[in-house]
Amino acid sequence: MTSEPQSPTTQSTASQPSKGTIRVLQLYPREMNIYGDWGNALVLKQRIKWHGYTPELLEYNVGDDFPDDVDIVVGGGGQDSGQLVIQDDLQARAEQLRELAENGAPMLVICGLYQLFGKFFKTSTGPTIPGIGILDVETHGTDERLIGNVIMKSDEFGDIMGYENHSGQTTLGPGVEPLGTVTKGAGNNSKDGHEGARYNNVVASYLHGSLLPKNPAIADFLIRTAAERKFGTFVPGAPDDDYARLAREHAARRPR
Amino acid sequence: MLPALRTVLGKGLPPAATGVPCLDWDILQSMLSFSVPLGKLVRTLSRLRGGGSAFPGLVVEKIDPRFMQRTLASLPHGVAVVSGTNGKTTTTKMVVELLESQGLKVFTNRSGSNFTRGVAASLLGEVDWRGRLDADIAILELDEAHAVHFVNKVAPRFSLLLNVLRDQLDRFGEIDKTARLLEHIASKTTDTVVLNREDPRVARIANTINGLDAVHHPSVRYFGLDESLRSTFPNDDEMRTGSGPSPSGTSVAAAPGEAVELPDADVVLRRVGAQDADFEFDGETVTTTMKLRGVYNIFNAAAALSLTRAVLGTGPVDTPGLVKALGDVAPAFGRGESLTVDGQPLELVLVKNPSGFRLGLKSFPAGGYATMIAINDNYADGRDMSWLWDVEFESLREDGVEVLTGVRAYDMALRLQYDDVPFGVVEPDITAALRTFIDGSRGKPKRIFCTYTSMLAIRRELAKITIVEVVS
Numbered sequence: 154m155t156s157e158p159q160s161p162t163t164q165s166t167a168s169q170p171s172k173g174t175i176r177v178l179q180l181y182p183r184e185m186n187i188y189g190d191w192g193n194a195l196v197l198k199q200r201i202k203w204h205g206y207t208p209e210l211l212e213y214n215v216g217d218d219f220p221d222d223v224d225i226v227v228g229g230g231g232q233d234s235g236q237l238v239i240q241d242d243l244q245a246r247a248e249q250l251r252e253l254a255e256n257g258a259p260m261l262v263i264c265g266l267y268q269l270f271g272k273f274f275k276t277s278t279g280p281t282i283p284g285i286g287i288l289d290v291e292t293h294g295t296d297e298r299l300i301g302n303v304i305m306k307s308d309e310f311g312d313i314m315g316y317e318n319h320s321g322q323t324t325l326g327p328g329v330e331p332l333g334t335v336t337k338g339a340g341n342n343s344k345d346g347h348e349g350a351r352y353n354n355v356v357a358s359y360l361h362g363s364l365l366p367k368n369p370a371i372a373d374f375l376i377r378t379a380a381e382r383k384f385g386t387f388v389p390g391a392p393d394d395d396y397a398r399l400a401r402e403h404a405a406r407r408p409r
Numbered sequence: 410m411l412p413a414l415r416t417v418l419g420k421g422l423p424p425a426a427t428g429v430p431c432l433d434w435d436i437l438q439s440m441l442s443f444s445v446p447l448g449k450l451v452r453t454l455s456r457l458r459g460g461g462s463a464f465p466g467l468v469v470e471k472i473d474p475r476f477m478q479r480t481l482a483s484l485p486h487g488v489a490v491v492s493g494t495n496g497k498t499t500t501t502k503m504v505v506e507l508l509e510s511q512g513l514k515v516f517t518n519r520s521g522s523n524f525t526r527g528v529a530a531s532l533l534g535e536v537d538w539r540g541r542l543d544a545d546i547a548i549l550e551l552d553e554a555h556a557v558h559f560v561n562k563v564a565p566r567f568s569l570l571l572n573v574l575r576d577q578l579d580r581f582g583e584i585d586k587t588a589r590l591l592e593h594i595a596s597k598t599t600d601t602v603v604l605n606r607e608d609p610r611v612a613r614i615a616n617t618i619n620g621l622d623a624v625h626h627p628s629v630r631y632f633g634l635d636e637s638l639r640s641t642f643p644n645d646d647e648m649r650t651g652s653g654p655s656p657s658g659t660s661v662a663a664a665p666g667e668a669v670e671l672p673d674a675d676v677v678l679r680r681v682g683a684q685d686a687d688f689e690f691d692g693e694t695v696t697t698t699m700k701l702r703g704v705y706n707i708f709n710a711a712a713a714l715s716l717t718r719a720v721l722g723t724g725p726v727d728t729p730g731l732v733k734a735l736g737d738v739a740p741a742f743g744r745g746e747s748l749t750v751d752g753q754p755l756e757l758v759l760v761k762n763p764s765g766f767r768l769g770l771k772s773f774p775a776g777g778y779a780t781m782i783a784i785n786d787n788y789a790d791g792r793d794m795s796w797l798w799d800v801e802f803e804s805l806r807e808d809g810v811e812v813l814t815g816v817r818a819y820d821m822a823l824r825l826q827y828d829d830v831p832f833g834v835v836e837p838d839i840t841a842a843l844r845t846f847i848d849g850s851r852g853k854p855k856r857i858f859c860t861y862t863s864m865l866a867i868r869r870e871l872a873k874i875t876i877v878e879v880v881s
């Protein structure tokens with residue numbers, strides 16, 4: 154149990170020329186960024202660098218101009234008040250986001266934005282918040298809060314782990330695949346036994362944690378897809394994932 | 410006792426008929442509310458059993474639901490509550506010590522699982538068999554989660570509202586909801602509300618109070634910071650400026666650099682030195698040495714001072730005594746408490762949530778210190794590790810972190826890796842890690858940032874090599 158590797162060596166690539174710039178757009182970081190969602194953007198930024206590319210982090214908030222050349226889109230969860238604030242603006246941007254998704258842009262949406270990327274979110278108190286329909290899913294608010302550590306199996310990414318905390322329950326339609334099958338925790342809802350959704354290169358999930366630090370396979374999928382779309386190929390670097398592996402091993406043993 | 414008991418049982422008979430010539434009204438009262446002796450008995454029994462502290466409170470609550478209100482209402486200076494997301498424990502302790510320096514007898518609570526029941530239980534420990542509490546005032550640390558329930562039962566005469574910082578949201582819901590809870594406390598306060606002038610969500614509560622009808626209109630006073638110190642206090646809405654987006658919702662703060670008209674404050678923290686601080690009140694600046702460490706704790710001392718002044722009101726104040734008491738206040742358990750190991754100070758900084766961790770990093774600069782971080786995710790710590798990603802660790806980059814420990818040591822390692830902060834040993838076992846840390850940083854002052862249960866473990870270990878106050 155003693156320290157395995159000493160000090161992270163995050164492959165300095167400062168001396169080598171950059172393999173190109175990858176632009177990461179954070180959706181509504183001001184309103185939709187809780188439970189460590191910022192970690193996902195930070196991981197993308199650092200891993201892009203460790204793979205030898207140059208990261209550029211962009212933010213899109215309510216009322217901003219929407220940047221036109223975006224390589225990766227990432228969005229997080231929010232408080233109810235946050236969802237209401239962004240609702241109209243998101244509808245106004247629905248066309249651009251849909252086009253990006255249809256064209257295969259890699260995207261990661263967590264929790265609140267996962268719900269709003271679906272068809273609608275019918276809240277438990279009555280009003281229905283329309284989504285932008287990129288994902289064939291619908292969400293119904295409940296009084297039950299699904300909360301705790303989650304582990305799921307995915308053919309694509311291996312074991313995925315994180316922490317869920319949501320009262321909206323999401324049902325998948327035929328147009329999407331689940332991200333994984335839950336082995337610990339609830340996932341999309343309290344009965345189907347699966348978590349998240351996959352469509353084109355969109356990855357949607359309820360997991361905070363943050364998701365990407367302990368699941369570098371998903372981070373690298375987003376980066377590889379972005380690089381391939383932009384440059385035709387992806388030439389990976391060698392990020393040091395020893396601590397990610399150890400953190401995963403220890404997390405897997407924790408109670409729900 | 411017997412004749413009086415017969416009086417109670419023979420209700421309706423004139424006192425003379427029971428053969429008691431002169432009825433002691435107080436005895437009759439306590440016999441009528443026999444819940445007090447019963448409750449005290451249950452309390453003693455459950456102590457012997459080693460049981461929980463709230464259980465006797467539950468018994469009294471069931472038998473005599475108005476016990477707590479009645480007892481607290483009898484206090485000459487009433488009830489003062491201290492609430493907010495961060496720093497309640499230290500601040501409550503400070504207010505108690507400041508008031509005691511002025512000769513007041515103070516009842517206070519240790520916060521527990523069920524607040525109202527916990528207060529009832531500790532009251533039972535303090536009242537005499539007649540149900541009387543020998544105190545002038547109650548100073549209660551009020552958890553936001555229990556605030557509404559409590560203030561609806563007992564209207565506080567004074568309230569001190571410290572801050573609304575983003576917490577682990579799964580515990581207390583949303584930040585705006587927390588602000589509304591504090592607002593509710595303020596609206597139930599009958600005499601004076603003391604507000605943090607520098608926290609926009611708290612300062613704004615003044616608007617609500619001023620909107621109340623004249624009958625329930627407590628007066629408002631503020632504690633504040635000198636302009637030169639404002640930058641050392643991260644506001645939640647400004648968190649992470651410079652290196653990225655600001656995460657938490659609605660922007661209430663004025664844009665940086667924008668001039669804001671601030672109200673006058675009753676007490677202002679003007680300067681913080683290595684061992685001392687300047688406070689301004691009554692138009693004068695007083696310098697005092699401080700046992701407390703960390704700008705954030707010392708700002709809470711200004712808060713405590715302001716509440717104390719409100720309680721003392723227009724009565725006589727022993728200002729030198731007050732200032733001396735302020736300097737003597739020692740930090741509460743885990744709030745920047747300093748122990749001695751190997752002739753060097755070792756500071757324990759409790760970190761429970763992102764705002765607390767950010768304040769800890771700001772308040773205790775890394776320079777010259779050896780640092781260890783201990784992260785557990787037991788139930789009492791919170792299971793969700795997401796919060797580590799809401800804290801920035803750049804301030805540790807230059808000096809690095811010697812040792813990482815706790816159940817989630819590797820999550821912490823991963824977090825530091827992504828912030829480019831160098832670190833040494835990663836050892837989940839706290840006992841082994843602590844030994845490594847102490848051996849590896851001889852001759853250097855040390856600091857440990859730790860979650861709640863890891864702090865308990867660290868204190869147990871430290872007690873073997875130095876003097877540590879025992880905390881149950």
Ligand SMILES: [Zn+2]
Nearest residue numbers: 230264318319
């Ligand atoms: Zn969520």
